[in-house]
Amino acid sequence: MATKIVMAQLSPTMEEGRLLEWKVKEGDRVEPSDILAEIETDKANMDIEALKGGVVRSILVEAGATVPVGAIIGILGEPDEDISDLLAEAEASLSGTPPVEDAEPEAVAAGEPEPAAGPPPSEPAPEPGTTAPSEPAPEVPVREIEHSQVAESSVTGRIRVSPVARRMAEGANLDLGAITGTGPGGRIVKSDVEKAIADGSARPAPAAAPAETGAATPAPTVAAAIGPARLEARDLDLSMMRKSIARRLTESIGPVPHFFLTSEIDMGRALDMRHELNQRIAPEKVGVNDLLVKATAEALARHPEINASWAGDRIRRHGSADIGIAVAVEDGLITPVLREADRKGLIQIARESADLVARARDRKLVPEEYQGATFSVSNLGMFEIDQFTAIINPPEAGILAVGSTIEKPVVMDGAVVIRRRMRVTMSCDHRVIDGASGARFLRTFRAMLENPLEMLI
């Protein structure tokens, strides 16, 4: 009996496929498992295999064409078989059948829509036609759809890892994909992760804190936080899109795929406010950096998606904004952590920061005081640096690099005026933060400094 060759769903996110090359031609006899064609999916080039033996009766889609998942692209059968029904069905399938999830040809019922598997109503159905894609590919070539775990495994290649090893790797912020397993069948076991940690090979940064960063981090010995809790510690499940972004970008740029956002901030009002405040609270003092920490913490509290970490199979949001402050010391740098800055006032931040920085320079910090930040600020303004990019300290997802505040001419309300301007560049872990979410955070940060009253709202 004749069977259909369909555009199989070769990955859980695949909605259409491009036929790269036919490996057979009409009239060829094939055996089960013979490769019929090569397909380009949203992820990779893959083969379509024959599920049954037979003769290739008809090839319906030419190389180079893109067709929706489930479309009939050819017909297998016996040489003398009547395939006119199938040809009619194929035509229908190629002119707009909704995608189906099941790759089994027999399961493809042309003209019988499957609402559950179809695209959401707001999305247009795939364009009819058998030619090249009629729409530009979306920026991120994946879309969240229902999928089975099995399918996902077969496509992405499940990492064989013991539960303990998985947890240890997460805790140490190690990429499981970079660890060689020595257990049965190449399973990654505890000793493999211990070895990777000891080697330091797979570890991105020496100061990377263990998984307990955030909620589980014991509060330091400094004064208790004020104000109610505003952030909630929790793990978020990963969407298909998020997994895909993480995987692809990591492949592109290493364990932490960075991108950078730069913004120039008008510091006039913030500096004036600081001046006024310092006169009122003398001999206490609030530094520029304290303003930056405060603004960062406030912005994090309003954008919890930035106050998060990539944890391998999930994104971990932290329960407080613990700001790492990069401090240059004689032969390197150290980042003392100002805990729960989102719950502290500016003056308390200034006091704690002064204490931490002083002790950092004297090398008197205990590990709990410089590990486990959720976001960092690195300020090279005093070195007359206009702008720079900082490297993320995993598992933090971002760091702000702050340049000098300089007087320069800018156009405001149609006139050129001299303003005090500061450039900040935020490095973002693209597995956690996207361009738009990073930009929104930075916009809030900027708004707070340009209008310090924002910080009080």
Place this chain on the structure above:
Amino acid sequence: MADVFDVVVIGAGPAGYVCAIRAAQLGLRTACVESDSYEGGLGGTCLNWGCIPAKALLESAALAQNLKEHGEEMGVRPIDVEYDMGAAVDRSRFISEKLTKGIGFLFKKNGVEHIVGRGRIAAAGKVEVTPAEGDPRIVETKNIVIATGAVMKSFPGFEIDGEKVIGSREALALRNPPEKMVVVGGGYVGVEFADVFNAFGVEVTIVEALDSLVPLADAEIGKTLARSYKKRGMTIRTGTKVKSLDREASPMILTVETDKGEERIETDVVLMAVGRSPMTDGLGLEEAGVEKNGPWVRIDEWCQTSVPGIYAIGDVAGEPMLAHKGSHEGIVAAEKIAGVAHHPMRYDNIPSVGYCHPEVATIGLTEEEAKEAGYEVKVGKYPLTAHGRALTAGHPEGFVKIVADAKYGEVLGVHMIGYNVSELIGEAGMARALESTVEEIAAHPHAHPSMAEAVMEAALAAMDRAIHM
């Protein structure tokens, strides 16, 4: 002798016979040297005079004890239990024989040649076999596996005479139990025999030098077991050393010593359960240059001795002297010889089980050991006193205790005492072998009602989430 074997295994206990079968499966020309006497024979101590017959007697004991303790309340009457130790022994011998014959069958099926006699190493590549009657002969082989096992130990003054002072061998054939018995040694062997003879109406005293019964297990287990045994009328003398024995007196007088001074105990029989010594005498180890490690043969994680081509497995190769450890070494050695070895011996995940009632089963690190090893420990303990399955069985005593790593939840050790816990240790062992955390154990829906639920509850308890307590 033109024939050259690939492997000759000396000894057909649970280490040796398993090694021989595995070697033959792997296509190696294999022989196993073992006498065929009633005393020794295929199966070694385990099948002939150890695990198997002991467990058979323990089942008789459990049946007797259950009827005595629970018959009335469970609605089985009238209960007028008569004990026939002779019948119990006959049954245990029947089971033992059935299994040892089975080994002969397995040897034939797999093509292992059983060479009857006692083996010793004549030189590298040569095993001398001495049959019960007739002259010794030399068997040539590329590899030798020493699997000679261990023999019962005793103390000076407490030499086993087979009548007044007996060992496990004699205890397993004791058809007419005495009125009073002192069991010297409160380890697994001692508490198992105490269980059997107490159930069969003997007045039993256990004398243990250390401070607790089953002293190698978790301390709470020893306490729970002692409490249960005392309730059954046994006398438990921990922290007590035996000094001397007057065998001429009737009944005999056993003198013991505690930190309070000496005491005398009257008894009809003394059962020595103070451990076993590896069987290395007369094996030709020194001449062959095989190094020892204390009383044992020194081996590496592939069971190789210091001499290439000579392996050692089982009780003769070190502790723990347990049948399943020996069997596993047998497989590792055979696969190493065949060049297909996958995994070396791992000694940190060998279960230890006492088939006394209540049963004791442990694996991995105790709480104290885990702390010493530098772990931050989280213990999940689930008592069986209100456990559904334990209550229906009439044995609501004991507990399951999981020692977990606080940081990652890894199952570091599992320690149990209670009804049928010997059958629960497999789950614990697999959890450890697969590097499971308490999360995975807790996440699996365990059948209800079953003893296994207690493992799940202990895992939950280790996360402060126990439901039924």
